[in-house]
Amino acid sequence: MILRRKLVGTGWKMNHGIAEAVAYIDALRSLMAQIPHPDVDVFVLPPFTALAAAAAAADGADIAIGAQNVHWDDRGAWTGEISAPMLVEAGCRYVALAHSERLEHFGETYAAVRLKVNAALRHGLTPILCIGETGEDKHAGRADAVILDQVMTAMADQPADALPALVLAYEPRWAIGATAAADPDYVSDRLTDLRATLAQHFGAGPASMTRLLYGGSVTAANAPALAAITEVDGLFVGRYAWTAEGLAEIVAIVANAMGEDAS
C-alpha cells in the first residue's frame, strides 16, 4: 500500500499585507503546536509582497510557504512578472498554477501553465496544479475528459515519473467562491476516474504516489466528508482559511480523518 502524506493549505488570493501575514503565521504556528498532525503537510500561499516575511515567520515551523503564480522564464524583459528563482530566494517551496481566477480573469491557458510547470520543477518548487471543469463542462458530462486534458497539457514536456513531483488540486470551477462545495460523491467519482486514467498515461506507480487535493468552498462543516474520500489526500482552502484559526481547524479535521483511515 502506498502511503501518501496528507496536505492542507490555503491561498490568500489578494489578501493580507506583510504585517497581517506575519501575524497570521505566528498565530498558525502556535495553533498547530496544539494539534497533533504528524502526517499532514501544511502550506500557505501569500501574495508576492508578503512571501519573504511569511517565510521568515514560518522558519523552523512545519508550515511551507508558496506563491500563487510564477513566470516560466528565469529572468528577462517581462514587466510585472516574478520568476521561479525569485520565489525560491523568497523562501517558497510551492507554487499554485492554473488557479481558476488566473484562467478566468487573466487569460491564462494550460499551454502557458505547461511552461510554468517546467520552470517550477527546474527550480525545485512543487507545483500545485489546479484542474477542474466549468459548470458547462459538468452539465455536458465531460468533466473527466476536461480534467485529464488539463493534466496532459500541463505535463506535456515532463517524463511520466515526474508526476508525483506535482500536487494536483481538483477545484471544480463552479465550486470556487461558491455557497457550497461539490458533493463528496461527485468528487469521489472524479478523483477515482482521474487516478485510474493517470495510471494508464503515467504508469501505476507515479499515479499512486501523486497527491490529489480537493478545493472549492471548503469549510469546517463540509471538510470531514471531503477529507474522508478515499482518493482525497488533502484540502486546498480559500475563504475559510483566511484566518489562522480557520486553517488550523481544517488541519485538525484532516489529521482526524487520517486517524479514522488507519483504524
Ligand code: PGA
Ligand atoms: P474558496 O476558494 O474556498 O473560497 O471557494 C478556493 C480556491 O480558490 O482555491
